[in-house]
Amino acid sequence: MSSNSAKQTALIKSKRFLPFFITQFLGAFNDNVFRNSLALLIGFQLTRFESSLPFADNKDILINLAAVLFILPLFIFSATAGQLADKYEKSQLIRIVKFSEVIIMSLAAVAFYFSSLIGLLAVLFLMGTQSSFFGPVKYAIIPQHLKETELVAGNAWVELGTFIAILLGTILGGLLTELPSATTWISCFIIGLATFGYLSSKHIPPAPSSVPDLHINWNPITQTFRTLRYARETRAVYLSILAISWFWFLGIAYLTQLPNFTSFVINGNPNIWTCLLASFSIGIALGSLSCDRLSGHKIELGIVPLGSIGLTIFGIDLFLASYALPPHNLEEITIISFFSISANLRVLIDLALIGFFGGLFIVPLYAMIQSRTNEAYRARVIAANNILNALFMLVSGICAIISMGLLKLSIPQFFLILALSNGLVAIYVFSVVPEFTMRFLIYLLSHSMYRVKSLNLDRIPETGPAVIVCNHVSYVDALLIAGACRRPIRFVMDKPIYDLPVLNFIFRVAKAIPITAKAKHPTSFNHAFDRIAEELEQGNVVCIFPEGKLTKTGEINPFKRGIEKILSRTPVPVVPMALQGLWGSFFSHHGGPAMAKRPRRFWSKIRLVTGHPIPAEEASAEKLYQEVAQLRGENA
Missing domain, CATH: 1.20.1250.20 (MFS general substrate transporter like domains)
Structure with a gap:
């Protein structure tokens, strides 16, 4: 089993996620068993129902009415449901919603027993209401129980469960309608599924209220x-x-x-x-x-x-x-x-x-x-x-x-x-x-020409300002770092690199900071340092390449004093980082000017190694050079 599969399996087995997954799966399953069996009964066995509705014999109207009755509560009650999910403890709220499902399915059984079409349509509206109250708390509880690195996997399991429930509910609903005493079987199944859903909800861990003092506005329109x-x-x-x-x-x-x-x-x-x-x-x-x-x-x-x-x-x-x-x-x-x-x-x-x-x-x-x-x-x-x-x-x-x-x-x-x-x-x-497009281009680069393996990225502070310093090997260094790191990073880069076609779009969207040599353009040089200070004061992460230019030999160039100027103005932790394996790539100066030769290969193995943060008062150009050189080692 791959490490990815193992992590997904571990998540679905965990006590903080499995009861919730079972609860939401059984709810979606029950919805589809009832809705599809009712649609089939209306479509093929309408004569079994008694109704005083003026259009009770029109199948097309009834089926479309059923669809509207299920969706309508989402417009009416979702706003109220969102407030309740923010105000109250979420696991208890889920249990209340799931217990209401047991009651609603019991009412459905009564309506089936008396062959009441009006009763079943009313139950369908109640089911839509129950779903509208479950939806906000369902997705709001996930980030309270899962780490950020588990959010994608958690949502993946939820979507998987939802569509498998649609499939199984559709199939089972069809099978049940073909059985003798179909409505009895349907009633037993929907009450049973609702009951199991409620029982599983009792094992969902607590999820504290987000805003306990929230004042509820009961007016659905406003x-x-x-x-x-x-x-x-x-x-x-x-x-x-x-x-x-x-x-x-x-x-x-x-x-x-x-x-x-x-x-x-x-x-x-x-x-x-x-x-x-x-x-x-x-x-x-x-x-x-x-x-x-x-x-x-x-x-x-x-x-x-x-x-x-x-x-x-x-x-x-x-x-x-x-x-x-x-x-x-x-x-x-x-x-x-x-x-x-x-x-x-x-x-x-x-x-x-x-x-x-x-x-x-x-x-x-x-x-x-x-x-x-x-x-x-x-x-x-x-x-x-x-x-x-x-x-x-x-x-x-x-x-x-x-x-x-x-x-x-x-x-x-x-x-x-x-x-x-x-x-x-x-x-x-x-x-x-444009963030979507930027991330797409970065994703294509980091999953076509390169295979990037990251080491110790958790050493980058999760919150607050920091400066990353890294060796400068190729024109795509910033893209590879941005693709690997979870936090948005403001890159400081030489203006000619910033102005490259296509890449310029990505750099602008990423709010990169172009810089020129002080001797060439002192105003732009000073403006770049003002931008860096602003970003750090706002709590963002800034990445600089202290060499000031791409390496032409594969060796790390001496670090310039710009990093010291940044830290003297805004003292923040410095995180050393090193890229390994990029020397010799299409975007490096190996064997001549970058991008002037045919790529040697695709999907090259690249490593991004992160060191321990260094306090601002201990960080100097020489010390940071030594840290980055040690992280890179002999793997240019």
Whole structure:
């Protein structure tokens, strides 16, 4: 077992996470068992119900009404739920919510017993209400129980559990409706799942209140707008929420159209629909778990554009694969004949990869929201996420109606529009939040040309100001360090390097500080030191390359006195760092000017070694030179 798999397994087995995971999984499972069994009963056994509704015999209206009744509470109650999750101890709040699920499922059993359609629709609304109160506390409790290095893995397990629950709930809901005494079996299962969910919630560790003295605003309208304002306070967080909502727009669109896609495009039976749903769900599960491995156990926004690119590419290919399917026969194809046609396998693979890249897309976004949102109103920001998710899902359904109802588009054409729209949305988001693009370029560099292994990065202070000093080997030193470190770093670099095409975009987004020689431009030289002092006074980390230029021999050049000038003005700890293995790379001066020769190889092994912090009063140019030289050793 790899170290990544071992860490993920250790997390899911831990007492601080496993009870929560089981609780949220059983809740999602129960939701889908009830909703899908009710939808199938309405669709195929409507006559078993009694109702005084004027449209009680219209299946299409009832199914769409059921969907609205489940989503509507997210608009009404999410803002209140976010306040409660911030005000009260979260594990106790989860137990209250899960106990309410037992009561709601008992009411569902009563409605099944009396064949009351109105009662079942009312229960569906109550389930949506229960879900709206569970959502904010569900995601707000994760960062209280997990370390920051576990946030990605924790969210990956949650997303995996959610989509596996959707898959299993859909399958079980279908199986239960085909049994004799179907409503009795459904009632037993949903009450049983709710009960087990409540029992597992009793083992969730306590999570203290974030704002115990918070005054609750019970007006859902005014509080909804106030909650959305909390989400907008940090632009990157707000756009991440919009990106998550867009994912649910896509996800609901694909999931909703799969039954008709199976029937009218593939000419398949319900078993084939189950295979397509399984492919999509398992893809999301694998993509979610892969996030932790690909990100190196940290919140890596560079994966988000990768996920978005995959969603567009394989969404387009799903459209193309649909037109490569063989002509329909008069008879419906079976599961055996489905797998014997290569074009069908292409559809299956496309759906799996759409799910996989969807997992890569969504998990880092959830982790970033949790990490970058103030704990005092974290649950309210997550409530804002739920509100916007519901809005986007509602708009997704309207778009499907317009596209295929009014515009008469085929399902494959609708899928093409989804894929192309995703590309446009991605371009917009990544242009207004260039941090995503910057991290993506850094991620590509550090996972294509280089394999970077970090040692003792935990020696960089988690909070507060510090200066990092490192040897200067190549034009991409700053990118490799930025990709490895969890804290944002302000790099001080020679202006010609800062002005390099493409890299300049990254350096500007990272708020790098260009510097020129004092003799060439004294004003710019002094301005750079003013910027350094400002960043340190604000509690940020600044990285300098005291050599002042790239090495041309592979050896470390003497350190200049600029570091002493920085420390005399702003005394902060100094963290020595050394890059090993970059000499001889395409971006170094080995064998001639950098970037003027063909790369020798890709995926070169690079090591980034961090030393112990040195107090400002003990740090001198000579001492820091010796520390960095010792860290680098003979591995130039």
